[in-house]
Amino acid sequence: xxxxxxxxxxxxxxxxxxxxxxxxxxxxxxxxxxxxxxxxxxxxxxxxxxxxxxxxxxxxxxxxxxxxxxxxxxxxxxxxxxxxxxxxxxxxxxxxxxxxxxxxxxxxxxxxx
Amino acid sequence: xxxxxxxxxxxxxxxxxxxxxxxxxxxxxxxxxxxxxxxxxxxxxxxxxxxxxxxxxxxxxxxxxxxxxxxxxxxxxxxxxxxxxxxxxxxxxxxxxxxxxxxxxxxxxxxxxx
Numbered sequence: 131x132x133x134x135x136x137x138x139x140x141x142x143x144x145x146x147x148x149x150x151x152x153x154x155x156x157x158x159x160x161x162x163x164x165x166x167x168x169x170x171x172x173x174x175x176x177x178x179x180x181x182x183x184x185x186x187x188x189x190x191x192x193x194x195x196x197x198x199x200x201x202x203x204x205x206x207x208x209x210x211x212x213x214x215x216x217x218x219x220x221x222x223x224x225x226x227x228x229x230x231x232x233x234x235x236x237x238x239x240x241x242x243x
Numbered sequence: 244x245x246x247x248x249x250x251x252x253x254x255x256x257x258x259x260x261x262x263x264x265x266x267x268x269x270x271x272x273x274x275x276x277x278x279x280x281x282x283x284x285x286x287x288x289x290x291x292x293x294x295x296x297x298x299x300x301x302x303x304x305x306x307x308x309x310x311x312x313x314x315x316x317x318x319x320x321x322x323x324x325x326x327x328x329x330x331x332x333x334x335x336x337x338x339x340x341x342x343x344x345x346x347x348x349x350x351x352x353x354x355x356x357x
Binding site: 161162164166171172173174179181219221223228230231233235236 | 276284288333337351
């Protein structure tokens with residue numbers, strides 16, 4: 131059974147810091163991995179999608195890497211801003227099983243001004 | 244990627260009543276899903292909404308409590324029936340196109356049952 135773990139559970143940093151969020155999964159048989167952002171009480175916004183054949187994806191100040199063989203992904207946020215404060219979720223899409231997503235519990239990020 | 248319109252965005256309901264949540268996708272998608280997110284928790288899949296047939300429910304969720312419709316490829320509804328305070332959660336719909344693309348989520352419905 132696929133399990134997804136995110137570390138740390140919470141993170142508080144001063145504005146301007148570069149930071150790394152970690153995601154690990156137990157079964158390397160995945161179609162892709164997706165990073166989401168969730169603001170309190172809101173839906174999920176997709177940040178980056180990495181297919182299983184890819185190593186990384188970049189969007190603005192965000193960079194996500196994927197090492198499928200070791201079951202790890204990292205989300206790198208450069209020059210953090212207070213507006214980056216949110217919960218960050220990673221999820222893997224697994225073959226079979228109805229094309230479902232398996233989510234991690236999330237990392238709560240607070241960027242202090 | 245697809246854009247999903249979900250409504251209502253929030254509601255406060257009396258126990259014993261029902262609420263229907265709607266999701267409209269701006270393009271045809273193969274799969275639609277409904278999730279629940281209880282306070283402080285991650286997302287839990289309720290069911291896969293199948294076009295023109297009964298939804299496929301996850302363990303712990305039943306059709307009588309969470310009836311789902313999907314009359315076409317772009318629209319689905321979730322009803323939370325006979326609500327109790329334990330149903331207070333954020334409910335989210337999600338969709339993905341054919342293939343192994345990414346998932347898009349609606350903006351969520353924040354439900355409070357009093």
